[in-house]
Amino acid sequence: MERAEVTRRIVEAKRKLGLKWIDIASVIDRSEAWTATALLGQGTLTNEESAKVGDLLGLDPEAVAALTVIPYRGTTVPMPPTDPLIYRFYEILLVYGPAIKDLIHEKFGDGIMSAIDYEMDIQRVEDPKGDRVVVTLNGKFLTYKKW
Amino acid sequence: MERAEVTRRIVEAKRKLGLKWIDIASVIDRSEAWTATALLGQGTLTNEESAKVGDLLGLDPEAVAALTVIPYRGTTVPMPPTDPLIYRFYEILLVYGPAIKDLIHEKFGDGIMSAIDYEMDIQRVEDPKGDRVVVTLNGKFLTYKKW
Amino acid sequence: MERAEVTRRIVEAKRKLGLKWIDIASVIDRSEAWTATALLGQGTLTNEESAKVGDLLGLDPEAVAALTVIPYRGTTVPMPPTDPLIYRFYEILLVYGPAIKDLIHEKFGDGIMSAIDYEMDIQRVEDPKGDRVVVTLNGKFLTYKKW
Amino acid sequence: MERAEVTRRIVEAKRKLGLKWIDIASVIDRSEAWTATALLGQGTLTNEESAKVGDLLGLDPEAVAALTVIPYRGTTVPMPPTDPLIYRFYEILLVYGPAIKDLIHEKFGDGIMSAIDYEMDIQRVEDPKGDRVVVTLNGKFLTYKKW
Amino acid sequence: MERAEVTRRIVEAKRKLGLKWIDIASVIDRSEAWTATALLGQGTLTNEESAKVGDLLGLDPEAVAALTVIPYRGTTVPMPPTDPLIYRFYEILLVYGPAIKDLIHEKFGDGIMSAIDYEMDIQRVEDPKGDRVVVTLNGKFLTYKKW
Amino acid sequence: MERAEVTRRIVEAKRKLGLKWIDIASVIDRSEAWTATALLGQGTLTNEESAKVGDLLGLDPEAVAALTVIPYRGTTVPMPPTDPLIYRFYEILLVYGPAIKDLIHEKFGDGIMSAIDYEMDIQRVEDPKGDRVVVTLNGKFLTYKKW
Amino acid sequence: MERAEVTRRIVEAKRKLGLKWIDIASVIDRSEAWTATALLGQGTLTNEESAKVGDLLGLDPEAVAALTVIPYRGTTVPMPPTDPLIYRFYEILLVYGPAIKDLIHEKFGDGIMSAIDYEMDIQRVEDPKGDRVVVTLNGKFLTYKKW
Amino acid sequence: MERAEVTRRIVEAKRKLGLKWIDIASVIDRSEAWTATALLGQGTLTNEESAKVGDLLGLDPEAVAALTVIPYRGTTVPMPPTDPLIYRFYEILLVYGPAIKDLIHEKFGDGIMSAIDYEMDIQRVEDPKGDRVVVTLNGKFLTYKKW
Amino acid sequence: MERAEVTRRIVEAKRKLGLKWIDIASVIDRSEAWTATALLGQGTLTNEESAKVGDLLGLDPEAVAALTVIPYRGTTVPMPPTDPLIYRFYEILLVYGPAIKDLIHEKFGDGIMSAIDYEMDIQRVEDPKGDRVVVTLNGKFLTYKKW
Amino acid sequence: MERAEVTRRIVEAKRKLGLKWIDIASVIDRSEAWTATALLGQGTLTNEESAKVGDLLGLDPEAVAALTVIPYRGTTVPMPPTDPLIYRFYEILLVYGPAIKDLIHEKFGDGIMSAIDYEMDIQRVEDPKGDRVVVTLNGKFLTYKKW
Structure with missing residues (x-):
């Protein structure tokens, strides 16, 4: 199936x-x-x-x-995303991507945040001016190997 | 300039x-x-x-x-991103995007997380198995208007 | 379904x-x-x-x-649109987009018009030289947050 | 020049x-x-x-x-737009495009709204819940010729 | 259907x-x-x-x-066209497009040829060196409105 | 140069x-x-x-x-064309392309209209309801060789 | 069918x-x-x-x-070709295309090789260092018309 | 340089x-x-x-x-080619590509024609109905290795 | 089938x-x-x-x-790959591609590594810091022919 | 610089x-x-x-x-690669990618080969039938985290 x-x-x-x-x-x-x-x-x-x-x-x-078969991932979201909710995260990459890259390098050096040794969490945070979506992306830092 | x-x-x-x-x-x-x-x-x-x-x-x-002129945003990150650090966030959209969409809808109903009334934070969290990058995306939930 | x-x-x-x-x-x-x-x-x-x-x-x-399930939006219009009626609106972005951006910034400062807290209206307005389509796009202005 | x-x-x-x-x-x-x-x-x-x-x-x-030379139009907005303000109008096409097409056909028959015999207006409308951007697109309806 | x-x-x-x-x-x-x-x-x-x-x-x-329902137009020709007959017309745009634009502006001023108030005709014209295809495109000139 | x-x-x-x-x-x-x-x-x-x-x-x-050097042709019109005048001809391909193909085949058999043994003409034709652009595309018919 | x-x-x-x-x-x-x-x-x-x-x-x-109906041609090969055999011919265009253009112009002047008044042949030629594929492309030269 | x-x-x-x-x-x-x-x-x-x-x-x-430095190849021909002479060879891939693949496999088995151990030749062949361009592509057949 | x-x-x-x-x-x-x-x-x-x-x-x-029919190859992996495992190899091309090209030229001269006269092997190598995937790509060097 | x-x-x-x-x-x-x-x-x-x-x-x-500044990676190789040497590795993904994915999963379970904790080596291996390029890709296996 x-x-x-x-x-x-x-x-x-x-x-x-x-x-x-x-x-x-x-x-x-x-x-x-x-x-x-x-x-x-x-x-x-x-x-x-x-x-x-x-x-x-x-x-x-x-x-x-x-459900126990390892899937081909990533096939359900067209890029760029047409759905406005998903698009906003794409836009965050366009607008905030350079800052994300630079700040991670400043704090960790040369490497990346893993998307494999990774977890995330989504919370609703109450706010009188309108409740907020708080998405936490949490990935292990992987240092670029030199050999 | x-x-x-x-x-x-x-x-x-x-x-x-x-x-x-x-x-x-x-x-x-x-x-x-x-x-x-x-x-x-x-x-x-x-x-x-x-x-x-x-x-x-x-x-x-x-x-x-x-610096006081409102910029054309989003012009510096090619899509899909070629830089591995930025790409991992793009991959998160491909793999976790459907879950992000569904969970936000479950918690808030029909609408989106704003990328304008938005703030983010990047922290280095120590971990004996390797320090972790924790990126917090925090945006106001905007409900789809019906009229 | x-x-x-x-x-x-x-x-x-x-x-x-x-x-x-x-x-x-x-x-x-x-x-x-x-x-x-x-x-x-x-x-x-x-x-x-x-x-x-x-x-x-x-x-x-x-x-x-x-009909009560929140949909994946935006999947029915190919981009660029092949249908001439829809294409004209795409062309309006190409030709009038820079002016729209600049005028909104002049009147509101740095931010965007929401497409979520948004309504629109389409009217037929009689005109002896040919009736006119009047499309009104009405969205809340969202100011870019600084934090 | x-x-x-x-x-x-x-x-x-x-x-x-x-x-x-x-x-x-x-x-x-x-x-x-x-x-x-x-x-x-x-x-x-x-x-x-x-x-x-x-x-x-x-x-x-x-x-x-x-300034008196007829320009090549449409060369300054990349598509899809990377700038969030302009993108929202692109998103309006993705999400509202099918309804716009259907409603114009319902009111006028087969044809299009002209983007040439066209004018537009952008206003700031005060609103206690947040001021609104009101963009009025006004184009002559052109009936598809049959011959 | x-x-x-x-x-x-x-x-x-x-x-x-x-x-x-x-x-x-x-x-x-x-x-x-x-x-x-x-x-x-x-x-x-x-x-x-x-x-x-x-x-x-x-x-x-x-x-x-x-047949009486207004169609979504333009969905049957892939772009660029793979069929050689249709491609030649696409090539005409690539090669002759700038001249077409400039000559129409010279004769009419700033505006376009309508593809809606438009008719066309295709004829076979005999020629001893090989019969010729003569395609006549006939569209109303629409002047760019200034307001 | x-x-x-x-x-x-x-x-x-x-x-x-x-x-x-x-x-x-x-x-x-x-x-x-x-x-x-x-x-x-x-x-x-x-x-x-x-x-x-x-x-x-x-x-x-x-x-x-x-000017006497044979040029690389077709490099000045981006596809799809962003300029509205040139786009209308592109749209003609999208909408009328299938009919053009079928009618030429009906009149000539299997082959194409040459874009090399080709000439064109652009005229302004007066019309009380608005002058018209008449573009005549005239190419030799080339029969598909069978061997 | x-x-x-x-x-x-x-x-x-x-x-x-x-x-x-x-x-x-x-x-x-x-x-x-x-x-x-x-x-x-x-x-x-x-x-x-x-x-x-x-x-x-x-x-x-x-x-x-x-089989007697004139087909829409060119719909079965994706571009760029994913199949290695077909890709090699695509690569020949990338690498040898400029030389092919220049040599044909040197020998014939301004024009093209027809892909309609065209025939081809594929032969296996024995060679002690490995047999060779010899593909012969044979098209009528068409001179660019000036009028 | x-x-x-x-x-x-x-x-x-x-x-x-x-x-x-x-x-x-x-x-x-x-x-x-x-x-x-x-x-x-x-x-x-x-x-x-x-x-x-x-x-x-x-x-x-x-x-x-x-001239003695090994170049990055293939950077000068845009794909699809905009120049009509080069495009015709691209079209040959679209139209004749499946036959080329099948005939080479029929004559040689599973493998490809090399574009590296490759030579080509371009000749002008006189013909009373119009001189012909004859392009000979000659590449070593490489059998797919099984191991 | x-x-x-x-x-x-x-x-x-x-x-x-x-x-x-x-x-x-x-x-x-x-x-x-x-x-x-x-x-x-x-x-x-x-x-x-x-x-x-x-x-x-x-x-x-x-x-x-x-299974005995020669296949059209390459049709199952979308490019760029959406699956993270396959994407990492694509990323290796982006990041390490220039070095791979230069080192092969330094060791062999002008030519390529064959992907046809080619074999590969994938091994799991134990490592106390985490087992490693070792992929060996082994292709015949093919020298660019000059003629 | x-x-x-x-x-x-x-x-x-x-x-x-x-x-x-x-x-x-x-x-x-x-x-x-x-x-x-x-x-x-x-x-x-x-x-x-x-x-x-x-x-x-x-x-x-x-x-x-x-040279000590962390670079934006991946900007020098166009995709798909136009250079034949680099393209062959791209082709390896198209043809061998599914097998690579499946074999790694068979040997390691669900996860990926790191392109960050990664090293590679390129050797010339003599062979009487033609020397061979041997590229060894060696990356740490990263297991997909479940949380």
């Missing part, structure tokens, strides 16, 4: 069951952000995790098996 | 004077992230801010004036 | 019933512009709105449910 | 003289929107208009002459 | 019936060029025209109805 | 001398369309033609020599 | 029957290169040729008819 | 001296096709070859040295 | 049977790298190899036959 | 001095591959390394300083 088809079924089942990502995450003892990422087709579940998710969402065995 | 030329001079002066962004930021009482963003050509300074930066970095009056 | 399929059914039902957007809009007490936008796959209806539209157009429950 | 160079000089002179577009427009008895469009390199001035603008801004004869 | 599917059926029926565009055009009292354009998915027929074409080609009611 | 520089000088000299393309064409006994095409950098002049044009426009010997 | 589907059937039948292009070519008295080109969807057969090919390959009448 | 600048000087000197590629080729005992390729910036000369070419064309020592 | 469909079945069968590439490779006496490459649709099997693979994986005769 | 200008001077000095990368590498006690990478603008030198390289190549202080 194509992973995209599995994703479609998960989204459909989640909606019909009225579940939130945190509900699914709690079943497999993962964060909501990782769980959403993986179940939207961008991560790999262990057999045990996949079975639990399958039970919760009522997936058939073929779909459960597909 | 072209803004790109002003940026070039700022970067050069900053390097020769051995300054960090936090040093420049402290002169105008701004965060290092905003200061780096603006002085790398992506923000607008008040006359007062520009004069102070000009004094610190030894910029000529024409460059000082140019 | 894919949102594109729902859109297809709405367009078909609207044509067969001989309805105009204003007819559908009046059922949910919204403007014709917002109603057309949402039902062409770019907006989210409340359960109540969706039920009313479903009744009017004879949509099945699955389609009614799909 | 290249038109882009003339534009650069106009922008510089306007800034140094502390003029607004409306000030320049009043000298040639045109609207501020048309004046900004033309002087940013996207329109053609008569000899008389060009002379008056040249006097006001202190342009040399070669620059004055260049 | 998708317009592309209607086009496919028209092309198939036309071939099986051994008709030429001029034969179809004569039934609706239009030129062969407009008739071919419209029936290849780029124009809108009146109910009467559509009924006549449907009778001639044996189209079912759903296809007949689809 | 780069051909683009020669073109720039020709355009400048033509404007200062107040000449039209037909004036230059008459000196070398060519049509205005070919003359404009060639002098805008898309054609090759004989030594004699180049000398006459050089005399008329006051070009220096290096520029005169450059 | 879509031409792509006919091509698919031809390739399948050819493989199952163990035929080479030369075998099919001999039935219609054409070269193997033209035959392969046409049957891979890039050429037009006469009714007689199509019937013979249909007999040989066991095509049904609809497929036989489809 | 940039190789592009060396190329420019070679082309200029060749034109002023009235030389053909065959004249330059004879000095270094190479074919005209290879000589044109290399001197247009796509090949590497030995010190001896470079010195001879430098003497013939009057190049300075820096230019002579630059 | 489309090769992509055969690939899909192979991947599915391999997963269900719990095989690794080395298991399949051992049946046909090839390396795991070549076997994976070929069975993922990028190589050609002999009849014997294909039959053995078909037996092992339980493929039907049509799929077995399809 | 722009890094590209520094690179240009290094390449020029290296050529004039007749040095190889290994000669420069030995001065700073690094591998030739890293040294070439860094000095071609893709790496950062320590002050000490930079001073030594500057002494060897005769660089001025500004160039020496520029």
